[in-house]
Amino acid sequence: MDLFINLAINGIATGMLIFLIACGLTLIFGLMDVLNFAHGGIFAWGAFVGVWGYSVTQNFLISIVLAVIAGLLIGLITEYLIIRPVYGNHIQQILITLGFMLVLSEFIKVVFGPNILAAQKPPFLQDYWLVGDVTIIKYRAFTIVVGFIIFVAIMAVLKYTKIGLIVRAGVMDKEMIQALGVNIRLVFIGVFMVGSALAALGGALFAPSSGVAYAEMGMEFGIFAFIVVIIGGMGSVPGSLIAALLVGLSNVFMAYYVPSLAMAVTMILMFLVLIFRPEGLFKVSGVSNK
Amino acid sequence: MIKTLQKSTWVYLFTGLMLVLLPFFKDERWFLFLMIQIFVFGIFAMSYDLLLGYTGIVSFGHAMFFGVGAYSVAITLDRFEPSFMSLLLGIVIAMAVGGLIAFIAGILTLRLKSHYYAMLTLALANLFLVLAEKWRSLTKGNDGFTFQIPELPGGLEDHRNMVIYLFCLVSMVVIFFGLKRLTESPLGKILVAIRENEQRVVSLGYKIMPYKVIISVISGVVASFAGVLYAISIRFVDTSVFAIDMTLDALLMTIIGGVGTLVGPIIGAGIIEFAHHYLSELSDVHWIFERWIILFGILYILVVIFFPSGIVGTINHKLATRKQRKKEDEQSDKLAS
Amino acid sequence: MTNTLLKLEQINTYIDQFHILQNVNFEVKSGEVTVLLGRNGAGKTTTLRSIMGLNSALSGQIVYKDEDITKLPAYKIAKKGIGYVPEDQGIFYDLTVGENMRVGMRQEDEATKDRMEWVLELFPDLKKFWKKPGGQLSGGQKQMLSIARSYVNDNDLLLIDEPSKGLAPVIVEKVIESIEKMKEKTTVVLVEQNFYMASRLGDSFFILDDGMTVHQGDMKELRENEELKRKYLGIA
Ligand SMILES: Nc1ncnc2c1ncn2[C@@H]1O[C@H](COP(=O)(O)OP(=O)(O)O)[C@@H](O)[C@H]1O
Ligand SMILES: [Mg+2]
Numbered sequence: 001m002d003l004f005i006n007l008a009i010n011g012i013a014t015g016m017l018i019f020l021i022a023c024g025l026t027l028i029f030g031l032m033d034v035l036n037f038a039h040g041g042i043f044a045w046g047a048f049v050g051v052w053g054y055s056v057t058q059n060f061l062i063s064i065v066l067a068v069i070a071g072l073l074i075g076l077i078t079e080y081l082i083i084r085p086v087y088g089n090h091i092q093q094i095l096i097t098l099g100f101m102l103v104l105s106e107f108i109k110v111v112f113g114p115n116i117l118a119a120q121k122p123p124f125l126q127d128y129w130l131v132g133d134v135t136i137i138k139y140r141a142f143t144i145v146v147g148f149i150i151f152v153a154i155m156a157v158l159k160y161t162k163i164g165l166i167v168r169a170g171v172m173d174k175e176m177i178q179a180l181g182v183n184i185r186l187v188f189i190g191v192f193m194v195g196s197a198l199a200a201l202g203g204a205l206f207a208p209s210s211g212v213a214y215a216e217m218g219m220e221f222g223i224f225a226f227i228v229v230i231i232g233g234m235g236s237v238p239g240s241l242i243a244a245l246l247v248g249l250s251n252v253f254m255a256y257y258v259p260s261l262a263m264a265v266t267m268i269l270m271f272l273v274l275i276f277r278p279e280g281l282f283k284v285s286g287v288s289n290k
Numbered sequence: 291m292i293k294t295l296q297k298s299t300w301v302y303l304f305t306g307l308m309l310v311l312l313p314f315f316k317d318e319r320w321f322l323f324l325m326i327q328i329f330v331f332g333i334f335a336m337s338y339d340l341l342l343g344y345t346g347i348v349s350f351g352h353a354m355f356f357g358v359g360a361y362s363v364a365i366t367l368d369r370f371e372p373s374f375m376s377l378l379l380g381i382v383i384a385m386a387v388g389g390l391i392a393f394i395a396g397i398l399t400l401r402l403k404s405h406y407y408a409m410l411t412l413a414l415a416n417l418f419l420v421l422a423e424k425w426r427s428l429t430k431g432n433d434g435f436t437f438q439i440p441e442l443p444g445g446l447e448d449h450r451n452m453v454i455y456l457f458c459l460v461s462m463v464v465i466f467f468g469l470k471r472l473t474e475s476p477l478g479k480i481l482v483a484i485r486e487n488e489q490r491v492v493s494l495g496y497k498i499m500p501y502k503v504i505i506s507v508i509s510g511v512v513a514s515f516a517g518v519l520y521a522i523s524i525r526f527v528d529t530s531v532f533a534i535d536m537t538l539d540a541l542l543m544t545i546i547g548g549v550g551t552l553v554g555p556i557i558g559a560g561i562i563e564f565a566h567h568y569l570s571e572l573s574d575v576h577w578i579f580e581r582w583i584i585l586f587g588i589l590y591i592l593v594v595i596f597f598p599s600g601i602v603g604t605i606n607h608k609l610a611t612r613k614q615r616k617k618e619d620e621q622s623d624k625l626a627s
Numbered sequence: 628m629t630n631t632l633l634k635l636e637q638i639n640t641y642i643d644q645f646h647i648l649q650n651v652n653f654e655v656k657s658g659e660v661t662v663l664l665g666r667n668g669a670g671k672t673t674t675l676r677s678i679m680g681l682n683s684a685l686s687g688q689i690v691y692k693d694e695d696i697t698k699l700p701a702y703k704i705a706k707k708g709i710g711y712v713p714e715d716q717g718i719f720y721d722l723t724v725g726e727n728m729r730v731g732m733r734q735e736d737e738a739t740k741d742r743m744e745w746v747l748e749l750f751p752d753l754k755k756f757w758k759k760p761g762g763q764l765s766g767g768q769k770q771m772l773s774i775a776r777s778y779v780n781d782n783d784l785l786l787i788d789e790p791s792k793g794l795a796p797v798i799v800e801k802v803i804e805s806i807e808k809m810k811e812k813t814t815v816v817l818v819e820q821n822f823y824m825a826s827r828l829g830d831s832f833f834i835l836d837d838g839m840t841v842h843q844g845d846m847k848e849l850r851e852n853e854e855l856k857r858k859y860l861g862i863a
Pocket of ligand 1: 642643645647666667668669671672674
C-alpha cells in the first residue's frame with residue numbers, strides 16, 4: 001500500500017510536468033494549427049535557466065521566474081522568426097520547427113556548456129513528510145500542487161475571462177472571431193508566449209526533481225507531450241491533463257514493475273487512440289485531424 | 291523531352307563511372323570511408339525524399355528503418371556464421387521488418403493530418419531506441435557490438451574496403467535508377483498530384499490512402515537497406531542508429547540538396563558528410579565548428595523559408611526560366627525578322 | 628452624395644486561382660436596407676466577404692464612410708462598426724449562448740449592456756437557452772443568436788447573409804420582424820434568395836450574376852418587373 005501510494009504520487013507528479021509542456025502545445029495547435037516541434041526545446045531551456053538561476057541566486061522562486069521569462073522570450077522569438085513565415089503550410093511548419101528544436105538544443109550546449117548540469121532542490125523542499133507509514137516526498141507534492149494550480153488557472157481564464165473566450169472561439173473558428181473585431185494575430189502571439197512559458201516552467205520544475213538538466217531532455221519530453229496531445233485530443237486542455245496523468249502514471253508503474261516496457265505502454269495508449277478515436281479523448285469542435 | 295531525359299541519364303551514368311574509377315586513384319582509408327558514408331546516406335536520404343519531396347509526407351522517425359536494417363543484418367551475421375547466406379537472410383529480414391513497420395505507421399496515420407505521421411514515427415523511433423537499449427541479450431545495449439562479415443573469395447579479401455565501396459556505389463546507382471523509374475511511372479505522377487492538391491486527386495475519384503501507404507512502405511524498405519549497408523561498412527552497430535540525429539541528417543541532406551528530386555538528396559549527403567568531416571577538424575580553430583550542427587540548423591531553417599526547393603530545385607527552376615526566356619527571345623526574334 | 632455609406636467600385640476578388648468577382652459595383656445608402664440578389668453561386672457571399680476583409684479584393688476600391696477599407700484586415704473593418712452574420716451563422720459550437728454573445732461584444736460598457744437587454748427582448752428564446760452550447764441549438768436558434776450577436780455592438784452597417792435559409796416560415800417571420808426593428812438603428816445589406824423576405828425589407832436592390840453586377844434599382848421596381856425576376860431569380 002505504501003509502495004502503491006508512493007508510485008501514484010510519483011506518477012501524478014510526472015504527469016503534471018508533462019501536462020505543463022502539453023497544454024501549451026495543445027493550445028498552440030488548436031488555435032494556430034501549428035504543431036511546434038521546438039516546444040520541447042523550450043522545456044529544456046527552462047530547465048537550464050532554472051538550474052543556472054538557482055546556482056547564481058540561491059533563490060528558488062527567482063530561478064523559476066527567470067525560467068518563465070526565458071520561456072516568454074523564446075516563445076516570442078519562435079513565433080516571430082520561425083512560425084510567422086510559414087503560416088498555412090503544414091509541411092514547412094513541421095520541418096522548420098524541428099530544425100529550430102535542433103538549434104535550441106545545440107545552443108544550450110553553447111551557452112551552458114556541453115555537460116549535464118546537476119540540479120538541486122531548494123532546502124525547504126528537500127525532505128519528506130511521514131503520513132502514517134506513507135512517506136511523501138515534498139518536492140513531488142509541490143510539483144503536483146503547482147501543476148494543479150496552473151490547470152485550474154488556465155481553465156478559469158478560458159472559462160470566465162473575455163480573452164479566454166476569445167482563445168476558445170479562435171480555436172473553433174478563426175475567421176469569425178476576426179469578423180467580430182478581434183486581432184487574432186495578437187492573441188496568437190500571446191498564447192504562443194504563455195504556452196512557451198509553461199513549458200519552461202515545466203523544465204525548471206523537472207530539473208530539481210530528477211537532479212539533472214541535459215540538452216536532450218527537450219526531445220525526450222517533447223515526444224511525451226506530443227503523445228499526450230494526441231491522446232487527449234488536439235486543442236483540449238482538460239484532455240491533455242487527463243492524458244498526461246495517464247501517461248505519467250502508466251510510466252511510473254511500468255518502470256517499477258516491468259521496466260523494459262515503460263515506453264511501450266505509452267505507445268500502446270497512443271496506438272489505441274489512433275485506431276479507435278483519432279480525434280483523441282476530448283474532441284474540440286472546429287479542430288480537425290484530417 | 292525524351293532527349294533531355296537521355297542526356298541526364300548519360301550524365302548520371304558518366305558520374306557513376308567516374309566514381310567507380312575514383313578509388314583507383316585515391317584509396318586512403320578515411321577517404322573511401324567518407325565516400326561510403328555518402329553513398330549510404332545518399333540512399334537513406336533518397337528514401338526520405340520519396341516521402342517528403344514526392345508525396346508530402348513528413349517522417350520524423352526515419353532512423354528506425356535505418357536502425358532496424360543495421361541491427362537485422364548485424365544480429366543475423368553475429369548469431370549465424372558470417373556467410374553470404376546469413377548476409378542475404380539479414381538483408382531480407384531487414385527489408386521485411388522495415389516494410390512492415392512502415393505499413394503499420396502508414397495505415398494508422400496517413401489518413402490524418404501530416405502532423406500525425408511525423409509524431410507517430412518520431413515516437414516509434416524513440417521506442418526502438420529504448421528497445422535497443424533495454425533488450426541487451428539481443429543488442430548488447432548501449433555498448434553495441436562488432437561482428438564479422440563474410441570473407442571475400444580469393445585476393446579480393448585484401449581489397450575489402452574497395453569492394454564495400456563498389457558494392458555501396460552500385461547499390462546507390464541501382465536504387466537511384468529504380469526510384470527514378472518509380473517516380474516517373476503513373477504511380478509517381480499520382481503521388482506528386484497528391485502532394486500538390488490532395489483534394490483534387492480525391493475528387494478525381496482516386497483513393498489516396500493506398501498510394502501513400504505503398505510509398506511509405508517502399509521508403510521504409512529502402513531506408514532499411516541503407517541501414518544494412520551502414521552496418522556492413524563499419525562492422526559494428528550500436529543504439530546511435532536509432533537516434534533522432536539520423537533522421538535529422540536525412541532531413542538536412544534532403545532539404546539542403548533539394549526536395550522532390552533524387553539527385554538532390556545525394557548531393558545533400560555529399561555536402562553534409564564533407565562538411566561534417568572538415569568542420570570537425572576546424573574545431574581547433576574556433577569552438578563554433580565543434581557545434582557545427584548549429585550552423586547547419588540555421589542554414590536549414592533559412593533554406594526552408596527562402597529556398598523550399600533546395601539547391602537542385604532552385605537550379606532547376608533557374609534553368610527552366612532561362613530556357614523559357616531563351617525560347618521567348620527566339621520567338622520574338624523570329625517575329626521581328 | 629453625402630448619404631452613401633458604403634461603395635464598392637470595380638471589385639475583383641479571387642479564391643485561389645479562380646476569378647470570382649469581376650468588376651462588381653455596389654452602393655449602400657445610409658438608413659436603407661439594400662438587398663443583394665442573384666442565384667446560387669452568383670458571388671453574393673464572396674461580395675460580403677470582400678467587404679468584411681475575409682477575402683480581400685485584389686483590385687478595385689471599397690469605400691466605407693469616405694474611407695478606403697479595401698485592404699484592411701477583417702478585425703479593423705469590424706471595429707469600424709460593421710457587423711457580419713455569415714451564411715453558416717458563425718456560431719462557436721463549444722461556447723454557450725451567453726459566451727457567444729459576450730465574445731462578440733467589442734466593448735463591455737453601459738451602452739452595450741442596454742443594447743443587450745433590448746436584443747434579449749427581441750429574442751427571448753436566447754435567454755431561455757443562455758447556458759446551452761451553441762452547437763446544440765436548432766437552425767433557427769443559431770440564426771437568431773448570430774443576428775443578436777451582431778446587434779449587440781454599436782454597428783452602423785450590418786451584413787446579413789441569407790438569414791432565411793433552411794428556416795421554418797414562423798421563424799422567418801421573426802427574423803423579418805427583428806430586422807425591421809434594427810432598420811431603425813442601422814443600415815443593412817441583406818443577401819436573400821427568399822423574395823418574400825427581400826421585398827418586405829428591401830429599399831433598393833442589386834442583382835449579381837456570374838460575379839458581375841447586372842442590375843440595380845429600387846425594390847419597388849423589381850416587384851413589378853416580372854422579366855428580371857424570371858431571368859435572374861428564377862421566380863415565375
Ligand atoms: N473555396 C472555393 N473555391 C473555389 N470556388 C469557390 C469557393 N468558394 C466559392 N467558390 C465559387 O465562387 C462562386 C461564388 O460563390 P458565392 O459567393 O458563395 O455565391 P453565392 O453566395 O452567391 O451563392 C461560386 O461559383 C462558387 O463555386
Ligand atoms: Mg452564398
